[in-house]
Amino acid sequence: MKQDRHDGARATVTAIKDLILAEHLKPGDPMPTEAELVDRLGVSRSSVREAVRTLVALDILEVRHGTGTFVGQLSLRPLVEGMVFRGVLLPGDDLSVLREVVEVRRGLDLSLAPRVVERLSGAETDDLRDCVEQMKALAAQHTTYPVQDRQFHLNLAERLGNALYGQLVAAFWDIHTTVAPRLGVVGQRDLDVTAAAHGAMLDAAVSGDLEAYRAAVEAHYDPILRVLDERHPAPVS
Amino acid sequence: MKQDRHDGARATVTAIKDLILAEHLKPGDPMPTEAELVDRLGVSRSSVREAVRTLVALDILEVRHGTGTFVGQLSLRPLVEGMVFRGVLLPGDDLSVLREVVEVRRGLDLSLAPRVVERLSGAETDDLRDCVEQMKALAAQHTTYPVQDRQFHLNLAERLGNALYGQLVAAFWDIHTTVAPRLGVVGQRDLDVTAAAHGAMLDAAVSGDLEAYRAAVEAHYDPILRVLDERHPAPVS
């Protein structure tokens, strides 16, 4: 080892990670107690606790008060937390961070288009159909539908055989919907347009029309991008 | 408030975040000292330190020993660290995590294709040309070229007017190149193919040929995906 006695912080973090790998622990498995980690790693309680804090922040560990420490779910929650803070800290004159997030969301959906169409053409789509119907009904009452919106994109991503894609879609959905209200971007007026866009995406996908699906995705993100344009001209067309 | 005296951990984290927002601090700005945070937040030094650890893990804070604490760069480093650990912890029988990462990289590049072609057609591309030439030269000597590879994708993303896209591309490049060696995925035999694919991407972009660019992106990721296929059949075509 390069550092036996010193540099406890970083060394302890990697030591705990190595321990997880060496014991072949999986998400949800129990970790040794703090006291046992102190013994096995040869560092103080403070160092162990601070290292555990670091790993909890990354969702590599999970601590349940009074119960114990467990291997975390390795989710993208750290990405969401960091990007949300970035969004509110660096709004920019043109809400640039929020714009970039929306553009990434559109890019993710567009890059998934071929697979979505392939998977959904002629398939069972009751869950997605339900989401769209609820959205349209709520839009008619001038009510927002965040739950249905998120569920729609999640159900879509779940059918692709790539869990990471689904988690990225969900993560940027979370970032978007958390940052937008804090910056005063509401966009309540386009509820009908957005609900209809979801329906168009679904219709295009089940009928196997790739280009129509791509167009529907564009229409889905058009309202929010126009709201951002009203505040400041887009840096790109 | 539900927790006035207790729950110092989470409360202190948000208190520090609120402090950054209230003072309008930007990345790189100095933070109050630990002692001052103890006074202002009314919690113990241990709590402050653990909260700071959490924020350092998210790159919201940065600590320099003996100097002080500063606002962090809010980068995607936490995403990289988490995904790398996920990649080595959950390799799966089919190296599924690595496959998903590569597929996301391809998706990002494909979704950027229209913009790249628009921006590069007839533009100055000396830096990108240099990268490709160096790659080809190194490939001829059967040498890997990770630096040139990363630089190519970064230079590409930098021209798009969306910093987040560039950081995502760089982050998943880092994840890919960190995880692949640990799982024994080398792919040294396809150095020529990959170098040529970069050249083809550049040629297609400057000539404004969107479809040729898309094809070159596919060719770029084809070698690594074939290597993954050899170990286990792909879950999707």
Next chain:
DNA sequence: CAAAATTTGTGCGTATGTATA
């Protein structure tokens, strides 16, 4: 160059809150 001041890093003891048996 050297000493002092400042700031973060580490270790340890103790008291308290919380979940489980």
Next chain:
DNA sequence: GTATACATACGCACAAATTTT
């Protein structure tokens, strides 16, 4: 309800790194 095990919080003392005097 009680006991036990565990995590959480606090405070102090000292070590290490950096900047300033």
